[in-house]
Amino acid sequence: MTTRIETFRALHRGRLPGDPLVLPGPWDAASARVFAAAGFPALATPSAGVAAALGYEDGRTPADEMFAAVARIARSVDVPVSADLEGGYGLAPKELVERLLETGAVGCNLEDSEGGVLKDPRRHAEWLAEVRAAAGDRLFVNARIDTFLHGADDPDQAVGRAALYVAAGADCVYPILAPAGVLPLLRAGIEGPVNALARYGEGPSPAELGEAGATRVTFGPGLLHAASDAVRQAAARIRG
Template identity: 35%
Template sequence: MPRTAAEKRAAFRALHASGCFMLPNPWDAGSARYLASLGFEAIATTSSGFAWSTAHADNRVPRDAVLNHLRMMVDSCDLPVNADFENGFGDDPAGVAQSVKLAVGTGVAGLSIEDSTGDAANPLFPVDVAVARLEAARQAIDETGGDTLLIGRAENFFAGKPDLDDAIARLTAYAQAGADCLYAPGIQSREQIEAVVAAVAPKPVNVLVGSASAMTLSDFAALGVRRVSVGGGLARAAWGGFMRAAQSLAEGRFDGFADAASGAQLNAIFTDR
């Protein structure tokens, strides 16, 4: 029998209590189902991966489409789903709260709120504004689904403001504002990771690995990281294979199919759906 939303959320919270787990990011129902077949314990959506699948750039998909996507991902398999909910889809804290309530209603087990504005001239919300938005998200979750995990994201390294001290100050403020897990995508060195983990302890930290890395999950666990996600990495890997195969067709060749999965393998994965 499929697990309820409450059961998925409880399982997701338990994963954050100790150890370190991999949180891969599928972009559609099929990729989610395949990851579930490999034994992963939870998955997370990727705003970029989903956007590209709809012929949009990242952060250019309207809220209703994102909410529909979250419902589809939650229904795609029996794993807890963490939502990449961008900056909360609200012009102000009240708007963020409304959007978060809608996201909780899709059945997600967790959701992240970024402090990015989408404005290249001023890419990050002032800390007090970002905190107010996160507090609104916290209250919305408490009112509609208190067991949904809230992740606070400091976007410094993605927004062209790679100031570790500022990122840590932001994450500390987000932890105090009610975030259950903290995340500064773009930090890479062991020293950066250790500094973030120490600053927000005992709350768990997510680290992004979106490209080839010599570090393993065990290495991140040794640094005190609680979960490792890959953002749009899997989607980009899939797009890379598709683009190489398509380019070979454009040149009159078929060698791009050399590493293609077999139809029988794919049918076996999805036979019970």
């Protein structure tokens, strides 16, 4: 029988241009069920979305509450779930891996900045290698690259970090906020899958991001924001 991690890995292989793996971002069990029922083959939680659902600012969710939220999401659906674990909450790699596996998730995002400052890429790669060693083949590791997020717009910096992270064992890299026009350059310089951020309701579309070089597309907290807008409109109608 194919396991969820095997299914998740397979979803990243053989993607054709214009047909990236699209991973909606559930923030709770109810939204996860909606996305799974819509036919998406896997999901990827956004830390900012989960934080908002739990009443925290982005980056302020206690580790225990984040893992508990991921567990509720993972057990509510029959499709693979990857979890945004921010910077790892200061946990040792082995503890981080074991706690994530306990939730039922099969993958994680791990970012390379802290407090708005980019981490030393070689030191971060060493940490990712420890995560990989602790996880073995049990987790799909998506290494987020925060250069574009923090104003370093040189694609070569992102490509250099990506090479280190892939060599350390990352299964995918995520140059968050990379402009669509830069994706072809990143695709040409990066070995393995590339994750791109789509903005719900705006361009480029997931298909266009795929044409530009994205293997998979995620939305961050964008779908939570869309749902909040719908609730806000409903509330206004009721009040009116």
